[in-house]
Structures are given as structure tokens and as C-alpha cells.
Amino acid sequence: MPEAIELMKEAFRSLSVGEAVVPLRVNLPQPAQNAQTLFMPVYLPSAEVLGLKMVTIFRDNPAQNLPLIHGLMLVMDGTNGQPLALLDAEYLTALRTGAAAGLATDLLARKDATVLAVFGTGAQARTQVEGVAAVRELQKVLVFGRNPENTEDFCIAVRAKTGLKMEGAYAPEQLLEADIICAATTSNVPVFEHRYLKKGVHINGVGSYRPDAREISGQTMQAATIVVDQRTAAAAEAGDIVLPMNEGLLEDAANFVELGEIILGAKPGRISEDEITVFKSVGNAVQDLAVASYLVGKAQKESLGIVLM
Incomplete structure (x- = not known):
């Protein structure tokens, strides 16, 4: 990784x-x-x-x-x-998506972030954990899954591979513990509510890739500093961005920062400890x-x- x-x-x-x-x-x-x-x-x-x-x-x-x-x-x-x-x-696909989330987390998450919450229990979710763990010293990983059995199996498998403390999460308010969130699901609707986010949280949204599907609410996107993999692709394919734009919650995608621009030093990453940051990726070849x-x-x-x- x-x-x-x-x-x-x-x-x-x-x-x-x-x-x-x-x-x-x-x-x-x-x-x-x-x-x-x-x-x-x-x-x-x-x-x-x-x-x-x-x-x-x-x-x-x-x-x-x-x-x-x-x-x-x-x-x-x-x-x-x-x-x-x-x-x-x-x-x-799983490897490069996890690596992109790891890079975005390194550039955007608070340096003292220690608790990760992951939504999803598939192959993409596994590499999300590995990517974040490569750049932050995680003390705990909270796993939100639709199926309790799959959630526990996921925790056991990732714990065995990484040695991380893995916990199934079954109450929405548990998300308040998270410093970093990774959403890696096939959901068409937001997988968490804005009210359960703590100040300064960083979010990687990598699951939705269609303009009619989103994992992150418009309220959260409106409140966040948004970083994308590529502006043109995000404006055309990312429902997390397209839908709130259609709802009047977000301005033109030309204002979004690309991850590459932060790497180049052309644009800043996180600028305050309390801001919410979102890396929205639809994946790029x-x-x-x-x-x-x-x-x-x-x-x-x-x-x-x-x-x-």
C-alpha cells in the first residue's frame, strides 16, 4: 500500500x-x-x-x-x-482506490486523527482501511455495514491482516467518534447524517460513481471543503456533487480543488482544525x-x- x-x-x-x-x-x-x-x-x-x-x-x-x-x-x-x-x-481497482484515499487522508485529515469509520464491508472497504492505516496511527476502526454477519466477518478478516482494533458499529451516533470516514458502498442515498459528524472530520467518498447516486448528504457537502480527483469527471459523474449542485447547495465545480493541485502546492489542503474536508473520487483510469x-x-x-x- x-x-x-x-x-x-x-x-x-x-x-x-x-x-x-x-x-x-x-x-x-x-x-x-x-x-x-x-x-x-x-x-x-x-x-x-x-x-x-x-x-x-x-x-x-x-x-x-x-x-x-x-x-x-x-x-x-x-x-x-x-x-x-x-x-x-x-x-x-480496490488497491488504487484505497491508495487514493490514503493519499487524500494524508493531505487533508488532521494529523492527530486516530479513529476511522468505514461504511461498507466489501473489497473496496478493506483497502480503504489499509490506505488510511498507512498514513495515520489508528487506534480504532468502526465498521458500519448493512448485514451484521458480514460486518463481523469483515472485522475479523481485516483485524487478522492489519492487527487493527476493529469494531462493528450499529448505532448512528457512534460516528461522532470518527476523525476520518470512508464511504465505500453501492448506496444510492446518503449513508450517514450530517448531525453525527464531529468538527474537523475528513471524509473519503469513493463508492458512488453515477450522477444519480450519492453516499454523502447535500448538507455535508455544502458545509465541507471539497477536493476531487478531476473536476470534469466529478461534475459529470459524481452524484455527491451533481445532486447538491442541482439543489442549489453547491456552486460550479470549477471552484473545487483537485488533489493533484494540493500535491503540486498550487492549492492548500486543510486550513483549519475544525473544517470538514471531503475527498470525492469517482475513480480515474x-x-x-x-x-x-x-x-x-x-x-x-x-x-x-x-x-x-
């Missing part, structure tokens, strides 16, 4: 200075299957690599004991177009390509993977 967080710094920097070429993703709806498929092309001239990520989201899969998300990441040589590698995008190209290079050096001729 620490390596992935370092890779995110360069990814978001390249995005904010305009080096990375990242068109808006293509969203292919499949309403009959309660599903959608996303296609995300990306080009990084500085690294001379091309990438194409394809992800399917079938919302009824978990009820059939199947993964919610399946995906593949194709990496190609940017100088001649030759395919270099095909990677599993399920873990790649530059994150996937940054990690994938690093892994391809490492695999080539160490003779790992399966070579296809």
Missing part, C-alpha cells in the same frame, strides 16, 4: 497539469441485468504507456455468491502500441495505469506472470 500511495502522487499530479490524457469513461447500461459496464481509456505520455480498463458491475451478483465487480486492465506500449500485459482489474505499469515493470524484472506468445 505505501508504494501504491506514492504512485498516486504522480498519477494525480499528471492529471492536474494536463499530462495524462483521460477521456470521460463510456458507461454501457444493462438495466435488464441491473448492471452496467464501464470502459476507461488512458494515455500517460511521460511513462510512454497506454491503458484500457473494462469493469462490469452486476448488482445482483452478491446474492448469488458472485463478485459485484469483474474487470480487466490492458497495458500497451505507448511508443508502438504493442500489448504488454493483461491484469485482473478487480484487485487493481490514470490511477489504474500508474499502478498497472509499475506492476508490469516489476513483473518483467522478476520474471513473474504468464508470458503469452
